[in-house]
Amino acid sequence: MLFNKTNKNFRIKPLVAFGATAAVGMSLATASHAQSSVTLYGIVDVGVEHINNTTTGGGQTREVSGNLSGSRWGLRGVEDLGGGLSAIFVLENGFNVNDGTTGQSTKGIGANATTTSRLWGRQSFVGLAGKGQQLTLGRQNSLLYDQAVPFDPMGASSRYSTLSLDYAMAARIDDSAKYVGTFGPVTAAAMYSTRYDTGYGTEVPGAQITGRFYSGSLTYGAGPLAASMSFEQRNSNTVATNTASERRVTAAATYVIGNVKAFAGYRFLRASRAFLPANPVVTANGADAGYANMYWTGAQYRVTPALQLTAAAYYQDVHASSADPWMAVLSADYALSKRTDVYATGAFARNKSGSALGVNGYGTVAADYNQTGFTVGMRQKF
Structure with a gap:
C-alpha cells in the first residue's frame, strides 16, 4: 500500500x-x-506447532506466531533531496498474531531474559542514501542478521533455523550507526553502537566500553555464486564485566544450479565466561572462555513456480566439550498467490552429553533429550 x-x-x-x-x-x-513517498507494509504469519520433550518432559501443542517470517507492520519513507541523494526512514513493529502482544520485548537471553518496552522493536532508523551507498542511525538489523537471511536455507526464520543455535543470527542493535556501500558485485558494510541493548539502560558515563558493539562484512554476488564474510564483537552490558566479550566470525556461500540453490556456512564464536551467563556455549564449557564452531548446509528446490522444498542441517561443535548437538529441518512452502502462502515445517534436534538444544533454541528441551517439532501455518504479505 x-x-x-x-x-x-x-x-x-x-x-x-x-x-x-x-x-x-x-x-x-x-x-x-x-518528491516523497511513504509505504505501509507488513507480514502476518501464524501456525500451529507440536513439540515433544519440553523442559518439563512432556509434549506441547500450541498456536505460534512468526514461523517462516516474524509478523510485523511498518512504515518506509523516502524523500528525493536532489543530486541522487535521498532521505530515508523505517519504523517497523513486530507483533504476535496469536495473542496480539508486541514482539522484541525482551532483553538478555535464556534465564536472564526480562521484559522491556519497544514500540518499533524490529527496526527504527533514519538516514541518507544515494549512488549505491547508505548511512543510517537508530535500532537496526545487525550485519550478521543481514547475512543470515540470504545465506541460511531457512532464512534465519523464527523457528528451526540458525537462530535456534545462536541467538545473534537475528540480532538487532540499538544506538547504532550503519554504513552499506555497493561497488559492482561487492557490498561492504560497517556498524558501530554505543550500547547495543538499551533494555539494560543508556550509555554509562565513564564506562565507555560497556555495551559497545562493532561489526564489518563483505559480500560478493555475481551470476550463480554469492559469498559473504562478517565479523562482530559485543562487550558485556554490565559495568562490572564490561571487558568480557563475544566475538563472531562467519563465512557463507550459495550457488544456483537450475531450480536448485545450495547453501553452506560457518560461524566461529569466542565468548568470555563472564559474558551473558545464559550463553549456551559458555555454560557448556568449564574454561574461562568458550569456543564453538557452527556449521550449516542445505538446499532449496523450486519444484514448480508455486512450490518450494527446503532441507537444512546445523551442527554446533563446542570446544573442550562433547555436548555437540545437531538439528535437521525439512520444509515445504506453497504459494496461493504472490502475497499468500501456506507451509509445513518439521525439525529434529539431537542432544548428547548434557546439551539442551531444542528445535526453537537452547533451553527449550530437557537436557540430554532429543526433540521433534512440526509446524503448519499460513503467511500473508502486504
Missing part, C-alpha cells in the same frame, strides 16, 4: 504579471526537490 505525497502548486490570482511569474517559478522549484 503506497501513499504518495508531493508539493502542491498553489495557484494565486496575480495582481501583477511579475507576481504570477514569481509564484509559478517558486512552485516549480519546490516541486522538483520534494
Whole structure:
C-alpha cells in the first residue's frame, strides 16, 4: 500500500504579471526537490506447532506466531533531496498474531531474559542514501542478521533455523550507526553502537566500553555464486564485566544450479565466561572462555513456480566439550498467490552429553533429550 505525497502548486490570482511569474517559478522549484513517498507494509504469519520433550518432559501443542517470517507492520519513507541523494526512514513493529502482544520485548537471553518496552522493536532508523551507498542511525538489523537471511536455507526464520543455535543470527542493535556501500558485485558494510541493548539502560558515563558493539562484512554476488564474510564483537552490558566479550566470525556461500540453490556456512564464536551467563556455549564449557564452531548446509528446490522444498542441517561443535548437538529441518512452502502462502515445517534436534538444544533454541528441551517439532501455518504479505 503506497501513499504518495508531493508539493502542491498553489495557484494565486496575480495582481501583477511579475507576481504570477514569481509564484509559478517558486512552485516549480519546490516541486522538483520534494518528491516523497511513504509505504505501509507488513507480514502476518501464524501456525500451529507440536513439540515433544519440553523442559518439563512432556509434549506441547500450541498456536505460534512468526514461523517462516516474524509478523510485523511498518512504515518506509523516502524523500528525493536532489543530486541522487535521498532521505530515508523505517519504523517497523513486530507483533504476535496469536495473542496480539508486541514482539522484541525482551532483553538478555535464556534465564536472564526480562521484559522491556519497544514500540518499533524490529527496526527504527533514519538516514541518507544515494549512488549505491547508505548511512543510517537508530535500532537496526545487525550485519550478521543481514547475512543470515540470504545465506541460511531457512532464512534465519523464527523457528528451526540458525537462530535456534545462536541467538545473534537475528540480532538487532540499538544506538547504532550503519554504513552499506555497493561497488559492482561487492557490498561492504560497517556498524558501530554505543550500547547495543538499551533494555539494560543508556550509555554509562565513564564506562565507555560497556555495551559497545562493532561489526564489518563483505559480500560478493555475481551470476550463480554469492559469498559473504562478517565479523562482530559485543562487550558485556554490565559495568562490572564490561571487558568480557563475544566475538563472531562467519563465512557463507550459495550457488544456483537450475531450480536448485545450495547453501553452506560457518560461524566461529569466542565468548568470555563472564559474558551473558545464559550463553549456551559458555555454560557448556568449564574454561574461562568458550569456543564453538557452527556449521550449516542445505538446499532449496523450486519444484514448480508455486512450490518450494527446503532441507537444512546445523551442527554446533563446542570446544573442550562433547555436548555437540545437531538439528535437521525439512520444509515445504506453497504459494496461493504472490502475497499468500501456506507451509509445513518439521525439525529434529539431537542432544548428547548434557546439551539442551531444542528445535526453537537452547533451553527449550530437557537436557540430554532429543526433540521433534512440526509446524503448519499460513503467511500473508502486504
